[in-house]
Amino acid sequence: MPAEQTSQIGDVPLAWYRDLAHEGYNVDGRRLSKSVETDSLSNLLSNIDDRSAWRRISDALSGGHIKLSKSDVLLLQRIQAGWLPSDSLEHTWEWDSSTNTDRVASSTEPKRRFLPSQGEAKAVARLVRVLRRTFQTGQPAIEHAPHDYDIWAAPPTEQPNTLGRIRARKPSLPANELSFNPPVEYAEYAKMNISNKSASRLRQMCSYECFTQERFERCLDLYLCPRSHREKTDISPEELLPKLPMPKQLKPFPEIFTQRFLQQRETIDCFSVNCSGEWLAMCTSSGSLLIWDVHTGKNIYHFDFNTKLGSVHWHPTRTHVLVVTMGTCAVVIRSLASFDPGQLRALKSMQKSSEQPVWNCSKAVSVIQHALTVREVAWHRKGRYFATIFGERGITVHDLDFKCSQQPFAKYDSRVMSVSFHPTEPFFFICSPRQVRMYNLKTQELKRKFSNGMTNNMCMCISSSGSSLLVGERSGKTLWFDVESDGESKAIAVRGASVLSVTCHNSYPLIATAAQDGKITVFHMSEPSDSVADPMFVPVNVIQNSHLELARCLDVQFHPRQPWLFMKREPQSIDLYTQK
Amino acid sequence: MTAINDDVDIAVSFVTRLPERYRVSESAIEVPGRLTRYGLSEVVNHLLGNEKPTPFDFLIDGALLRTSLAKLALRLGKSAEATLCEYVPALQPPxxxxxxxxxxxxxxxxxxxxxxxxxxxxxxxxxxxxxxxxxxxxxxxxxxxxxxxxxxxxxxxxxxxxxxxxxxxxxxxxxxxxxxxxxxxxxxxxxxxxxxxxxxxxxxxxxxxxxxxxxxxxxxxxxxxxxxxxxxxxxxxxxxxxxxxxxxxxxxxxxxxxxxxxxxxxxxxxxxxxxxxxxxxxxxxxxxxxxxxxxxxxxxxxxxxxxxxxxxxxxxxxxxxxxxxxxxxxxxxxxxxxxxxxxxxxxxxxxxxxxxxxxxxxxxxxxxxxxxxxxxxxxxxxxxxxxxxxxxxxxxxxxxxxxxxxxxxxxxxxxxxxxxxxxxxxxxxxxxx
CATH class of the missing domain: 2.130.10.10 (YVTN repeat-like/Quinoprotein amine dehydrogenase)
Incomplete structure (x- = not known):
């Protein structure tokens, strides 16, 4: 019967539909009309006519009739008789009670048969856990390995050995030649290597004589050979060096040669740039003092002293005042325009030899007479005081305003290389070959010693801020000391030749050193942002001098305001390097 | 816009502010891109029919021509089609x-x-x-x-x-x-x-x-x-x-x-x-x-x-x-x-x-x-x-x-x-x- 004709009312009493016009709903929800009731007479007549009417039964669900087949009738009869419905299973067998005599089987059922399995409970719990994790993370917790794999693919990479151990190599297995009776083709080889006599039978073999030795060596191999991975540090030496900025980024600094102040026929002994940077003074071997205009390179003044001049130093704040040393005198020239070297003669004749420096003054000139030859002059930043070194160990400090002198150190204990004032504090630095000493002039006591123990100092320079001390030494190093804190020194350049001159720029963070091999190096000193770290020195320019035999002439000095460098590389000229 | 290299011919129209007798036709002329100032000056002198050539300097968009024409046009981003080129008398060496x-x-x-x-x-x-x-x-x-x-x-x-x-x-x-x-x-x-x-x-x-x-x-x-x-x-x-x-x-x-x-x-x-x-x-x-x-x-x-x-x-x-x-x-x-x-x-x-x-x-x-x-x-x-x-x-x-x-x-x-x-x-x- 088709589905649309079948009532889909389910297992409900048919009495519910007795009074209704329909008898249920088909699968589409349409009402099924009730079959027309036939009266019992017509039923009887139809049953008489139809021989198979006894096999016809009415189907209450569909309202139609179903005709039972012969097999259906047979099945019903078998069921009614209490037989099995199908005759194919019509076999019976005797139950043999003798099989029930087993002791174990006959024992009572164990309790665990009636309890839920704990192993299964564990397995289920594990699966639940896995499923929960899967829901939380969104990834399948169990990944099934693919059953098929690519045999031509690259072999899987070896798992990293996390323990870092290497398995010991297995001893090589005995080969043919180690046989007790090696084949003929191995016999020769066997004789050569092993003192093993071949035997025709194994029982005729004596014990292997190298056994103990080989085991011992094997043990030695095992425990002496370090079989672990070492973390190799693969660092190139360049990486260890600090990252220096490019010189291009550190502009301005002296880069290229610009001007030459050439003094023909005479050797220049010393030079100095005045505080405004307008003039360059130099003294020559023949005893003349020359003043040049820096901007145009023109010689403006020429003074003949007719005696050998030691050095010349401009006043740090006044543009026209300078100190010239000659022999035992230091001459302060107060006004260049009205200065005449002839005035000196009168002043020098008034001299009298004395241990204390003596001042002889006129309007334009002051002559300070020392007991010994004056070697060096160092000005205080403010220009009131200047210090002179005379002889090997004498140091005098002169007061320009009061025209008097004093000797704070009666006799210094070693040769004095150079002296310097601290730019802001009342400190005084004395550079001797072994160390640099810093004295407090106010309290008159030794404040600090700067030395790294091995020094042989040549020259010294205080930075314009007064925080750094730079010392050039004979070994070629330039040492940096922090004046304000007791830190270690720092060698900023190491090369073979001794450093003859070191100088700092007044306003730019520049340092220049001149070495005996003719190299002049300009460094950029970058101050760190925090005061704890040391400054970084970057060599920005190296100026090579080819005239090695003239190395004693080397001297460098910065322009006071511009990033320019004056250098004496050759005996007769001063060169000016400027930024590009 | 076509890319310009030295092989390309560039259409140039020569203009000037000089008197009438130094003027040439303003219609565009195809010249090789590799021409420099000297070459262009020869072209203009040829157009003028000068027997004694007068050296000229050339300006494209206010830039003086010192390399080849093609390079300058490339630098200025000019197309190869039409370039206006002004010529001025060149300065003689001192x-x-x-x-x-x-x-x-x-x-x-x-x-x-x-x-x-x-x-x-x-x-x-x-x-x-x-x-x-x-x-x-x-x-x-x-x-x-x-x-x-x-x-x-x-x-x-x-x-x-x-x-x-x-x-x-x-x-x-x-x-x-x-x-x-x-x-x-x-x-x-x-x-x-x-x-x-x-x-x-x-x-x-x-x-x-x-x-x-x-x-x-x-x-x-x-x-x-x-x-x-x-x-x-x-x-x-x-x-x-x-x-x-x-x-x-x-x-x-x-x-x-x-x-x-x-x-x-x-x-x-x-x-x-x-x-x-x-x-x-x-x-x-x-x-x-x-x-x-x-x-x-x-x-x-x-x-x-x-x-x-x-x-x-x-x-x-x-x-x-x-x-x-x-x-x-x-x-x-x-x-x-x-x-x-x-x-x-x-x-x-x-x-x-x-x-x-x-x-x-x-x-x-x-x-x-x-x-x-x-x-x-x-x-x-x-x-x-x-x-x-x-x-x-x-x-x-x-x-x-x-x-x-x-x-x-x-x-x-x-x-x-x-x-x-x-x-x-x-x-x-x-x-x-």
Whole structure:
């Protein structure tokens, strides 16, 4: 019967539909009309006519009739008789009670048969856990390995050995030649290597004589050979060096040669740039003092002293005042325009030899007479005081305003290389070959010693801020000391030749050193942002001098305001390097 | 737009502002892209039918052609289809003309006056030369070298007279009235302006007013009225003893300097280092360049600093174009810097690189606003067109350092340096008329 004709009312009493016009709903929800009731007479007549009417039964669900087949009738009869419905299973067998005599089987059922399995409970719990994790993370917790794999693919990479151990190599297995009776083709080889006599039978073999030795060596191999991975540090030496900025980024600094102040026929002994940077003074071997205009390179003044001049130093704040040393005198020239070297003669004749420096003054000139030859002059930043070194160990400090002198150190204990004032504090630095000493002039006591123990100092320079001390030494190093804190020194350049001159720029963070091999190096000193770290020195320019035999002439000095460098590389000229 | 390489033919239409007889048809002509100035000049001469070729320079979009046509078109982003190319007569290389010898180094030259040329010299004198290079007279009075000279118009309208302002290392500025009749030269009244504490490095007379500006090593620029100062001849008693350059050594020097500010109109304080160059933009605005790596503009009426522009290095010379909008400066960095303040910062201006020494002097051509002449410590004089980056011409004029150069008229150059020779050069364009 088709589905649309079948009532889909389910297992409900048919009495519910007795009074209704329909008898249920088909699968589409349409009402099924009730079959027309036939009266019992017509039923009887139809049953008489139809021989198979006894096999016809009415189907209450569909309202139609179903005709039972012969097999259906047979099945019903078998069921009614209490037989099995199908005759194919019509076999019976005797139950043999003798099989029930087993002791174990006959024992009572164990309790665990009636309890839920704990192993299964564990397995289920594990699966639940896995499923929960899967829901939380969104990834399948169990990944099934693919059953098929690519045999031509690259072999899987070896798992990293996390323990870092290497398995010991297995001893090589005995080969043919180690046989007790090696084949003929191995016999020769066997004789050569092993003192093993071949035997025709194994029982005729004596014990292997190298056994103990080989085991011992094997043990030695095992425990002496370090079989672990070492973390190799693969660092190139360049990486260890600090990252220096490019010189291009550190502009301005002296880069290229610009001007030459050439003094023909005479050797220049010393030079100095005045505080405004307008003039360059130099003294020559023949005893003349020359003043040049820096901007145009023109010689403006020429003074003949007719005696050998030691050095010349401009006043740090006044543009026209300078100190010239000659022999035992230091001459302060107060006004260049009205200065005449002839005035000196009168002043020098008034001299009298004395241990204390003596001042002889006129309007334009002051002559300070020392007991010994004056070697060096160092000005205080403010220009009131200047210090002179005379002889090997004498140091005098002169007061320009009061025209008097004093000797704070009666006799210094070693040769004095150079002296310097601290730019802001009342400190005084004395550079001797072994160390640099810093004295407090106010309290008159030794404040600090700067030395790294091995020094042989040549020259010294205080930075314009007064925080750094730079010392050039004979070994070629330039040492940096922090004046304000007791830190270690720092060698900023190491090369073979001794450093003859070191100088700092007044306003730019520049340092220049001149070495005996003719190299002049300009460094950029970058101050760190925090005061704890040391400054970084970057060599920005190296100026090579080819005239090695003239190395004693080397001297460098910065322009006071511009990033320019004056250098004496050759005996007769001063060169000016400027930024590009 | 098609990519341009040297093999491409470029359609060029030649235009010019020259007279009618130098004009060619403006219709586009296909020329090979590899052509340079010379090739294009040949093309134009061929079109003109000139027997004697006239060299031309070519401008595309205001840029001077110095490489091949294709490269310039590529740089300017021009398409290969149609390029408008303006041609102008090329500048001939400077030809050496007269030469005169001065005993000392020549520090400065002013050739802005037709009847005479004035030079300042290291022997403390200013010299007046005729345009033919004959010495007409010497103006002395300074006790130190003369660092700068400048010419100012006279009080009256006399065409043959002029005021020569000379600045000296003795800290004073002198103004000589000069009248030239033929080859004779009469010196009128001389005024002395004192006030600078140190060497006066530059002096410049203003356009249209009776003012001039001076700058000094003491870090100031000062603006003076030409009628101010002291009369050097009439009041010798009031005139201070020759100012000793050496101030600072003696205490009374400083007091003298303060009392002595006669005729001084305005002191422009602000620079932290010596002021090397002054130049007037107009009668109201003054520009100064200094060693402290700045260029500053000053309002002359109030004396207030208008702006301060940093530069990469010290400024040694500064020159405002006659139009007043663009100016050129040079110095330690060896560039000729051409700067339009309206367009860029002074650090990012047009840098013309060719000199191998400090640029010591720069002047604009009075008749062509695109041309500059520069000179340097390398002894060369270079002519520039600011529309190109390569010098038009370069001549080595002196053996040593060159300190000064100036135009005398639009077609004549005067240069001087540390060999003491005053040299004249003819620079003319190539046209016959």
């Amino acid at each position: 030809k050496a003309a007269e030469s005169a010898t001065c005993e000392e180094w020549i520090s400065s030259i002013d050739g802005s006056w037709a009847p005479a040329i004035v030079t300042g010299s290291f022997d403390g004198k200013a010299y007046v030369w005729s345009p033919k290079g004959k010495l007409m007279c010497e103006l002395d009075g300074h006790c130190e070298r003369v660092c700068a000279v400048s010419l100012a118009p006279p009080a009256g309208d006399a065409e043959n007279s002029c005021v020569v302002i000379s600045a000296s290392a003795d800290g004073s500025v002198r103004a000589h009235e000069l009248t030239v009749t033929g080859t004779k030269c009469d010196i009128g009244e001389v005024r002395v302006f004192k006030g600078h504490e140190s060497t006066v490095l530059d002096v410049a007379s203003a356009i249209g007013t009776r003012l001039f500006a001076s700058s000094s090593v003491d870090g100031t620029a000062r603006i003076w009225r030409l009628e101010g100062g002291e009369l050097a001849t009439e009041k010798p008693t009031k005139k201070r003893k020759k100012p000793s350059k050496m101030t600072g050594g003696d205490d009374d020097d400083d007091d003298d300097a303060e009392n002595n500010g006669l005729g001084e109109e305005l002191v422009l304080n602000g620079h932290t280092d010596q002021v090397c160059a002054v130049s007037w933009e107009s009668s109201r605005v003054l520009w100064t360049g200094s060693y402290d790596h700045t260029i500053r503009a000053w309002d002359v009426e109030t004396g207030v600093e208008k702006e301060s522009n940093p530069t990469n290095s010290s400024v040694h010379c500064l020159s405002v174009a006659p139009s007043g909008n663009v100016f050129a400066f040079g110095g330690c960095d060896r560039f000729v810097n051409v700067w339009d303040p309206r367009e860029s910062t002074s650090k990012a201006c047009l840098k013309l690189k060719s000199h191998e020494g400090w640029v010591s002097c720069l002047r604009w051509n009075p008749s062509n606003e695109n041309h500059i002449v520069s000179t340097s410590y390398d002894g060369s004089v270079k002519l520039w067109d600011i529309r190109g980056k390569v010098p038009l011409h370069s001549v080595t004029t002196h053996n040593g350092k060159n300190f000064a150069v100036d135009y005398h008229g639009g077609e004549r150059l005067v240069s001087g340096g540390d060999d003491g020779n005053l040299r004249f050069w003819n620079v003319s364009s190539t046209l016959d008329d």
